[in-house]
Amino acid sequence: MERIPEVEVMDTWEEASEYDAMDFSQVNQEFAELALELGPETGLILDVGTGTARIPILIAKQRSQWQITGIDLSANMLFIGNQNIEQAGLQEQIKLEQVDAKQLPYLDHQFDLVISNSIVHHLSEPLLFFQELQRVLKPQGGIFLRDLTRPSSETELNTLVEQYAGDCNNHQKQLFRDSLQAAYTLDEIINLIESAGLEKMRIYQSSDRHWTAERSYRYPK
Numbered sequence: 001m002e003r004i005p006e007v008e009v010m011d012t013w014e015e016a017s018e019y020d021a022m023d024f025s026q027v028n029q030e031f032a033e034l035a036l037e038l039g040p041e042t043g044l045i046l047d048v049g050t051g052t053a054r055i056p057i058l059i060a061k062q063r064s065q066w067q068i069t070g071i072d073l074s075a076n077m078l079f080i081g082n083q084n085i086e087q088a089g090l091q092e093q094i095k096l097e098q099v100d101a102k103q104l105p106y107l108d109h110q111f112d113l114v115i116s117n118s119i120v121h122h123l124s125e126p127l128l129f130f131q132e133l134q135r136v137l138k139p140q141g142g143i144f145l146r147d148l149t150r151p152s153s154e155t156e157l158n159t160l161v162e163q164y165a166g167d168c169n170n171h172q173k174q175l176f177r178d179s180l181q182a183a184y185t186l187d188e189i190i191n192l193i194e195s196a197g198l199e200k201m202r203i204y205q206s207s208d209r210h211w212t213a214e215r216s217y218r219y220p221k
Helices: 013-021 025-038 054-062 075-088 126-136 154-165 170-182 186-195
Strands: 043-048 066-072 094-098 111-117 137-148 202-205 210-215
Touching: 013 075, 025 054, 025 111, 025 137, 025 210, 043 054, 043 126, 054 066, 054 075, 054 094, 066 075, 075 094, 111 126, 126 137, 126 186, 154 170, 186 202, 186 210
Parallel strands: 043 066, 043 111, 066 094, 111 137
Antiparallel strands: 137 210, 202 210
16 A cells, blocks of 8 residues: 655644544553663653653653653644643653654753654654664663554555544544554565664564564663
8 A cells, every 4th residue: 555644743733632532541551561661770761752641651650760751743732741741740750842853952872762652654754763763862772663554455444444443533533544544564664774773673563553663771782
């Protein structure tokens, strides 16, 4: 199936509020648990494409030694995210910033772990993101990335939408459909990560609709 790009920023209030209302609790919990396994005991963490900050909140509740910076281009996503952080009482541990993933305003080798859930399919030039990730990570820093994979056919696309968004409203279904059509294949992701010079990565199909790329903090040389 040919890739159909979607807008890079989900920045309307309707999109942000609809996204936050969708039930990603199981997926988010699994993501948070794996991020905790791959990361350091204490350190600086960057969450790229944090959306409404649901994942940083889950992580911060389990790892008080982590300072998490969550970035997103959507002002409305970040507005809702800050509300969620305040409700969870985690303002001292999580900060959100409006930042482009392709042009990170951070120092070289600043972060111990970079995580990202479902940002890559939004990017028209994902190689720039992977190159920036490489730059801001400390030597032997950890990486945990996950996103959707593009279905191979219209039939597979329809099946996934009904299976995972069948109970959602029409707008939420369309959001999920658009994301699947905008996603990159596993082979495309492998090529991008290799082109960015990221090493010691484990890249694999992690579900019927996701790819995952990971590297433990202080990975063996």
